Amino acid sequence: MSDAAKTAPETPAATPESAPAPRQPRTLTVRVQRSGPGGSNARFDDFRLPVRPEDSVLDVLDRIRVETDPTLVYRHSCHHSSCGTCAMRINGRERLACITPMLALGADVVTLEPLRSLPVLGDLMVDMRPMFAHIDPDWGYVRPVERASTGVPHGVARYTRLENCIECGACMSACPVSNGTDDTPPPEPRRGGQDGAHPAASQAAGQPARDQEAPAAPQGSGFMGPAPLAALNRELARQPERREELLHIGKGPHGERHCRRHLACSRACPSGVYPAKDIMDIRMMHGGGKD
Amino acid sequence: MEHIAIIGGGGTAAALAHDLILRGFSVAIYERGEFFSGATGRHHGLLHSGARYAVHDPEAARECIEENMILRRLAPQAMEQNEGLFVALDDEDMAYRQRLKDACAAASIPTRDYTPEQARRLEPGLTDGVLAAMQVPDATFDAWRLALPFLATARAGGATAHNFTEVVGIDVRDGAVRGLRLRGLTEDADGSRGREWSAPADLVVNAAGAWAGKVAALAGVHVPIQPGPGVLVAIEGRVTNMVVNRMRKASEGDIIVPQRRLSVLGTSMWLTDDPDHLDIPPDHVERMVRLCSEMVPACAGAPIRSAWSAARPLIGNAGAARPQEISRTFDCYDHGARDNVSGLLSIIGGKGMTLRAMAEKTADIICRLTGRDAPCRTRETPLLPARAFYRS
Numbered sequence: 001m002s003d004a005a006k007t008a009p010e011t012p013a014a015t016p017e018s019a020p021a022p023r024q025p026r027t028l029t030v031r032v033q034r035s036g037p038g039g040s041n042a043r044f045d046d047f048r049l050p051v052r053p054e055d056s057v058l059d060v061l062d063r064i065r066v067e068t069d070p071t072l073v074y075r076h077s078c079h080h081s082s083c084g085t086c087a088m089r090i091n092g093r094e095r096l097a098c099i100t101p102m103l104a105l106g107a108d109v110v111t112l113e114p115l116r117s118l119p120v121l122g123d124l125m126v127d128m129r130p131m132f133a134h135i136d137p138d139w140g141y142v143r144p145v146e147r148a149s150t151g152v153p154h155g156v157a158r159y160t161r162l163e164n165c166i167e168c169g170a171c172m173s174a175c176p177v178s179n180g181t182d183d184t185p186p187p188e189p190r191r192g193g194q195d196g197a198h199p200a201a202s203q204a205a206g207q208p209a210r211d212q213e214a215p216a217a218p219q220g221s222g223f224m225g226p227a228p229l230a231a232l233n234r235e236l237a238r239q240p241e242r243r244e245e246l247l248h249i250g251k252g253p254h255g256e257r258h259c260r261r262h263l264a265c266s267r268a269c270p271s272g273v274y275p276a277k278d279i280m281d282i283r284m285m286h287g288g289g290k291d
Numbered sequence: 292m293e294h295i296a297i298i299g300g301g302g303t304a305a306a307l308a309h310d311l312i313l314r315g316f317s318v319a320i321y322e323r324g325e326f327f328s329g330a331t332g333r334h335h336g337l338l339h340s341g342a343r344y345a346v347h348d349p350e351a352a353r354e355c356i357e358e359n360m361i362l363r364r365l366a367p368q369a370m371e372q373n374e375g376l377f378v379a380l381d382d383e384d385m386a387y388r389q390r391l392k393d394a395c396a397a398a399s400i401p402t403r404d405y406t407p408e409q410a411r412r413l414e415p416g417l418t419d420g421v422l423a424a425m426q427v428p429d430a431t432f433d434a435w436r437l438a439l440p441f442l443a444t445a446r447a448g449g450a451t452a453h454n455f456t457e458v459v460g461i462d463v464r465d466g467a468v469r470g471l472r473l474r475g476l477t478e479d480a481d482g483s484r485g486r487e488w489s490a491p492a493d494l495v496v497n498a499a500g501a502w503a504g505k506v507a508a509l510a511g512v513h514v515p516i517q518p519g520p521g522v523l524v525a526i527e528g529r530v531t532n533m534v535v536n537r538m539r540k541a542s543e544g545d546i547i548v549p550q551r552r553l554s555v556l557g558t559s560m561w562l563t564d565d566p567d568h569l570d571i572p573p574d575h576v577e578r579m580v581r582l583c584s585e586m587v588p589a590c591a592g593a594p595i596r597s598a599w600s601a602a603r604p605l606i607g608n609a610g611a612a613r614p615q616e617i618s619r620t621f622d623c624y625d626h627g628a629r630d631n632v633s634g635l636l637s638i639i640g641g642k643g644m645t646l647r648a649m650a651e652k653t654a655d656i657i658c659r660l661t662g663r664d665a666p667c668r669t670r671e672t673p674l675l676p677a678r679a680f681y682r683s
Contacts, residue, residue: 036478054573054598066567071476071484073455075325077332079599080525082550083435085325085332099597122455122477125325132681141368141436141677145532151412153374153426154403159532161371162433162551167678272552 025050026103030060031111032072032124039120044111045069051102057112058086058097061124073123081270084166087173088124089113094170094268115173116180117225131172134228134254139235163234165273171226174268177258178225184260223258226265226275233278236285247288256283292317293661296471296492298458298506299499300324301331302438302643306650306669307498308445308452313672314654314665318450319490320442321473323457327438329500329566333601334643335523335557337534337548338362338430340375342402343541344619345394346387351619352398354645359428362437362644365674369436371550375429375534376410378586379422384538388423391538395427402427414531416587429534431550434643436677441646443680444672459487461495461510461635468495468510468634494657497637501566501602507637512630514637515607518566519614520600521558522575526593530554535586541615544582553596556583560603560614569600606640621645623653625660634660 027050035042047064055063058076065072075085079098086097091111102110118126145159152159176182232250236243250256256279265275295311297304300322308318322328341355363372379385395402403426410424411417417424446452453473460472470491478484499506501518529549537545548555559575576598584591603619611617621641627633638653651667658665675683 034478036480036482038480040480041478041482054571054576056597059571070457071478073477075328077325077327077435079333079601080523080553080555080597082336082433082553083327083332085328085435098599125455125477129681132678135678137676137678137682139678142371145529149413149532150415151409153376153413153533155428156372156374159371159373161373161529161532161549162369162431162436164551 025052027051028102028107029109030064031109032064033113034123035120037121053101053103055102056098057090057095057100057102057110060102061097061112073121073125075125082166084168087115087168087170087270089115089173094174096168096170096270099270115169117172117175117178117221118169126169128167128169131167131169131225131227134224135167135231136235139231140238143234143238164271165227165230165234166271167227167231168270169227170268170270171230171265171273171275174264175223175226176262176264177223177260178221180221182260182262221258222254224254226279229256229282230273230275230278233281236282244287247282247285250282251288259283293493293663294319294491295494295496295657296321296490297496297498298471299329299497299502300326300452300454301329301498301500302327302434302441302646303500303638303641303649304498305438305441305445306646307496307638307653308450309441309448309674310647310650310654310667310669311657312445312448312450313668314658314663316657316663318445319492320450320452321456321458321471322452322454323476324455326442326452326454327435329502330601330604331438331500331643331646332434333523333599334434335546335548335555336431336434336550337546338370338432338644339642340427340429341398341400342375342377342391342395342427342429343536343546345398345400346390346540347616348618348620349394349398351642352394352400354620354648355642356398356400356428358645358648359430361647361670362432363430365647366432366437366440368676369433369440371431373430373532373534373549375427375536376405376414377425377427377536377538378410378417379424379538380418380420380585381422385422387539388425392425400427414533414535414587416530416589417535418586418588423538425538427536429536431534431548432644433550437644438646439677439680440674443675443677443683446683447675447679458506458509461506462489463510463632466631466633468492468632471495492634494634494636494660496653496657497635498653500604503604503637503639507626510626510632510635512626512632512635514624514639516639517605517607517617518563519560519603519605519617520563520566520569521560521603522571522579522598522600523555523557524576524579524595525553525555525597526580526590527596528552528554528589528593530587530589530593537582537586544579547583547587547590554590554593556580556590562614563602566602569602571598571600604639604641621649621652623649623656625656627660
């Protein structure tokens with residue numbers, strides 16, 4: 001076994017349930033939310049079809065689309081958990097359809113719904129723009145590999161790899177603050193004058209212009225959501241010289257102050273990112289013109 | 292300004308839209324599903340050095356090394372630039388070694404030899420049965436995030452891109468294409484689906500990849516497309532940092548492409564006429580893991596994260612002895628000259644990473660047909676980052 005396999009940190013979970021995969025095909029019901037833009041006319045359509053042990057939820061959706069209903073709308077691209085397009089709610093939990101084996105869910109009825117916190121464009125497709133409105137396109141996406149190597153090939157200074165976060169939106173949907181199910185009481189005002197309950201009140205402290213101009217956060221919660229803060233924390237690691245500017249965003253009116261520590265983001269992530277930890281990192285950092 | 296309609300929303304279409312915008316055309320893309328949901332997104336992510344093709348397909352090899360160097364510069368944030376190794380494990384591999392080296396040299400692909408000890412220092416996960424290794428300028432890319440910058444940049448320049456919009460007809464009158472008949476697949480606010488409408492176009496490009504034959508049939512013409520699906524397997528864990536190739540002629544289970552905390556193993560190949568029904572035969576999955584574990588033993592014990600199929604858009608070639616030897620180069624057909632249907636082009640063949648070159652060749656022909664004198668600028672024009680797509 002290679003060092004990489006032995007020391008790879010927190011290998012992301014492939015199979016959400018640990019139940020052994022059944023060997024035989026089974027006929028089950030796939031219940032899919034259908035709707036128009038904005039979730040108009042939302043209802044469920046049932047599709048009943050045989051499912052093989054090796055079929056992912058995405059494989060089954062592809063079969064329904066090709067064989068039964070070509071108007072079934074869902075996003076997909078890479079089929080191996082790299083692109084981040086096929087996140088949806090599968091029996092009430094955020095997952096990637098491409099790496100969720102259908103039969104391993106152990107259910108006779110599998111219900112598929114679009115992500116929450118982001119506007120529905122139709123059926124299982126949501127509009128990702130509110131999330132990307134808070135992730136600067138110029139932030140990097142490559143990082144050094146964790147493991148120290150015993151050598152590098154000619155022309156390579158250090159082994160690098162792509163970031164863990166595939167920007168799928170699962171954490172945005174799972175976050176109770178973002179999706180509107182948060183019922184925890186507002187926090188006590190913190191020392192240093194940061195009042196999490198009234199984000200607008202701190203704008204007088206001189207936020208950068210781009211922060212104030214950011215489009216509305218997902219579903220009007222005021223919170224940019226976990227994924228942009230996770231990306232921001234990675235950018236802080238990449239560009240320590242831009243710390244003040246980045247912390248302005250992270251501690252700004254759409255930033256970490258909204259987090260209520262539900263940790264739903266970290267639990268939902270299909271890619272081994274822990275956005276709740278990134279958010280706490282940002283919360284604990286001094287700077288950003290607030291401390 | 293001539294209006295060009297592109298059928299298909301894969302990497303070729305995105306790169307073509309970008310190229311045509313830079314040359315001053317008006318452009319619209321129509322894609323039946325999500326962008327890059329055909330073969331583009333399902334790519335194993337190998338930024339080929341071209342070495343894999345050098346012996347049996349030198350034209351494709353030269354295309355690969357040239358585009359490899361260009362794409363590294365245009366989209367560095369979509370890549371892991373850690374180079375690749377070819378590894379020899381038996382006498383047959385060793386016999387192939389000199390042919391490979393010579394063919395790489397002929398195609399201007401730089402190589403560097405390593406002893407087994409040196410190779411295992413670079414990649415401790417390699418089997419201790421390595422007899423020889425050779426470095427080539429392979430890299431890994433994220434297929435979605437390599438293609439998306441082309442689409443983002445094209446849209447920022449004025450192109451429109453319509454996903455979930457199916458082309459159901461090509462309007463041909465008096466031997467010339469006039470436009471497209473389209474069907475929307477998403478539901479309208481009034482609850483209706485399948486609304487159809489017409490969109491005029493001065494010129495239509497069929498860039499539908501493995502589906503190009505079906506699209507061409509809408510205009511009553513034929514293209515020799517041969518969908519060639521294959522199975523790929525993603526296992527948990529990054530078993531290497533470099534891409535690892537088996538040092539033998541192109542075959543199954545000869546490539547390991549590390550990416551993030553996964554390793555992608557590939558690839559099998561068969562031929563089909565129907566790119567919509569792609570099986571993922573379990574015996575192919577088992578074979579990819581077994582063959583790749585000969586190079587890196589850790590492949591055998593790792594949990595499988597995903598197995599999937601992708602349909603290569605091969606150019607039909609009855610002369611090839613094996614599917615793996617069908618040329619991976621590309622060609623652009625002017626159906627005005629071939630079939631008396633003017634204003635229709637088909638771009639077929641090629642590979643995920645030759646998207647820019649395919650676009651350049653197609654746009655050159657479009658310029659010739661429209662009498663526009665505008666050189667290609669996509670080699671040097673910077674691309675927007677992938678995330679800019681969501682702001683374009």
